[in-house]
Amino acid sequence: MVSKKLQLKKYIDSFFLERYxxxxxxxxxxxxxxxxxxxxxxxxxxFLLHAPLKKNIYIFHKKIFLFFTLFYFYLLIRYFFRNAxxxxxxxxxxxxxxxxxxxxxYFFNLRKNLFSVFIKSIIIVFSILVVDxxxxxxxxxxxxxxxxxxxxxxSSFFGKESILGSFLVRFLPFxxxxxxxxxxxxxxxxFYLLFxxxxxxxxxxxxxxxxxxxxxxxxxxxxxxxxxxxxRRKIIIFFSxxxxxxxxxxFLDHNLKNRIIDKTYNEITNLNxxxxxxxxxxxxxxxxxxIYSGAHNGYYVTAYNMFVDNFLFGQGPGSFxxxxxxxxxxxxxxxxxxxxxxxxxxxxxxxxxxxxxxxxLLAETGLIGFLFIIxxxxxxxxxxxxxxxxxxxxxxFKRVIYCTFFVNLWPLFPTGNFFSNWLIIISIIPLSFLFLxxxxxx
Numbered sequence: 001m002v003s004k005k006l007q008l009k010k011y012i013d014s015f016f017l018e019r020y021x022x023x024x025x026x027x028x029x030x031x032x033x034x035x036x037x038x039x040x041x042x043x044x045x046x047f048l049l050h051a052p053l054k055k056n057i058y059i060f061h062k063k064i065f066l067f068f069t070l071f072y073f074y075l076l077i078r079y080f081f082r083n084a085x086x087x088x089x090x091x092x093x094x095x096x097x098x099x100x101x102x103x104x105x106y107f108f109n110l111r112k113n114l115f116s117v118f119i120k121s122i123i124i125v126f127s128i129l130v131v132d133x134x135x136x137x138x139x140x141x142x143x144x145x146x147x148x149x150x151x152x153x154x155s156s157f158f159g160k161e162s163i164l165g166s167f168l169v170r171f172l173p174f175x176x177x178x179x180x181x182x183x184x185x186x187x188x189x190x191f192y193l194l195f196x197x198x199x200x201x202x203x204x205x206x207x208x209x210x211x212x213x214x215x216x217x218x219x220x221x222x223x224x225x226x227x228x229x230x231x232r233r234k235i236i237i238f239f240s241x242x243x244x245x246x247x248x249x250x251f252l253d254h255n256l257k258n259r260i261i262d263k264t265y266n267e268i269t270n271l272n273x274x275x276x277x278x279x280x281x282x283x284x285x286x287x288x289x290x291i292y293s294g295a296h297n298g299y300y301v302t303a304y305n306m307f308v309d310n311f312l313f314g315q316g317p318g319s320f321x322x323x324x325x326x327x328x329x330x331x332x333x334x335x336x337x338x339x340x341x342x343x344x345x346x347x348x349x350x351x352x353x354x355x356x357x358x359x360x361l362l363a364e365t366g367l368i369g370f371l372f373i374i375x376x377x378x379x380x381x382x383x384x385x386x387x388x389x390x391x392x393x394x395x396x397f398k399r400v401i402y403c404t405f406f407v408n409l410w411p412l413f414p415t416g417n418f419f420s421n422w423l424i425i426i427s428i429i430p431l432s433f434l435f436l437x438x439x440x441x442x
Contacts, residue, residue: 082316165213314366
């Protein structure tokens with residue numbers, strides 16, 4: 001039996017399937033959630049076939065395993081003992097994310113050049129998306145005839161899902177790894193070509209019209225300026241050029257200017273514009289400004305009300321979308337409905353999630369669940385500061401990887417759904433690189 005399994009393993013190894021899966025992974029993220037999950041499930045099955053027959057098997061970081069297990073079982077218990085009857089069945093399969101990362105970590109350690117394959121794939125995907133997005137911005141449709149989702153947004157191959165900027169800003173730090181390598185090897189041609197791609201990526205994030213992604217991009221550039229001292233001079237030149245170019249774009253493109261500048265300012269400070277009226281709680285009308293917008297402000301108030309109702313355990317994972325309509329939770333008390341949403345959702349109370357990880361965990365998992373993410377962010381900040389003030393040789397690889405977590409966990413901007421499989425996967429993929437025993441970069 002063992003010999004047959006060994007023969008099967010050798011036969012599968014001869015195809016280097018994990019190499020193709022890792023190369024395809026960035027493409028899968030763009031194509032669909034189905035292809036993304038399918039790729040990682042296949043990689044995990046290869047891991048199950050391969051790992052038990054490997055004598056010196058790499059064991060993923062034990063503290064991370066313990067931390068993830070505690071968080072998973074807390075979510076599971078809280079779901080089964082939730083306060084209301086709603087369906088969030090996907091929580092039960094939350095454990096799969098650990099095995100995805102374990103599989104990536106295992107093969108990245110096992111195959112010497114696999115990390116290089118992943119980086120090359122990201123460069124190819126970014127190049128395609130950048131060219132296609134600029135084409136769509138100019139002509140109103142992309143190379144496969146996807147129309148712009150609206151006159152002030154660009155989405156490229158993501159179609160009606162306006163997440164192009166979100167994807168680019170979360171994977172942009174990976175481009176800095178080969179950039180630093182080229183800089184060390186004095187390969188000026190590859191360095192400047194890649195630097196130009198990073199520059200164009202920043203432009204595409206801006207023209208995507210995703211305001212949170214644009215804000216995260218500025219934060220990312222500030223982080224890189226502080227943490228990569230050997231690139232500071234080039235980053236200053238790059239960012240100065242970038243500011244001049246986006247200033248020109250805003251001057252020529254009134255629709256984009258209206259979304260990025262005017263709409264943002266008005267939604268925060270002007271309580272009487274269309275998007276902030278008709279759904280207001282009288283108590284909210286007394287505010288001098290909103291947190292990002294009237295809608296966001298309402299989501300946060302609703303999430304806070306859920307937290308106060310059960311501050312220790314919250315209402316249960318995935319519960320916000322089902323409970324935000326309840327009278328005791330919702331921020332908007334008026335009866336006017338949001339015409340864009342079904343089931344009588346209130347613009348300032350209800351959505352599928354509160355649009356912020358931290359508010360979401362407070363509302364759905366209470367103080368106990370909230371402490372998990374606060375602990376992660378706290379450990380991250382400590383490690384970043386430790387690297388920044390390091391007196392010995394800098395670990396540039398870790399500095400770049402830390403940036404991916406910094407962007408994903410930044411608490412002061414709106415976010416997606418904490419339990420969205422797409423967001424979870426692209427947020428935790430960098431974990432598989434953080435503890436690599438060796439890498440091809442810097």
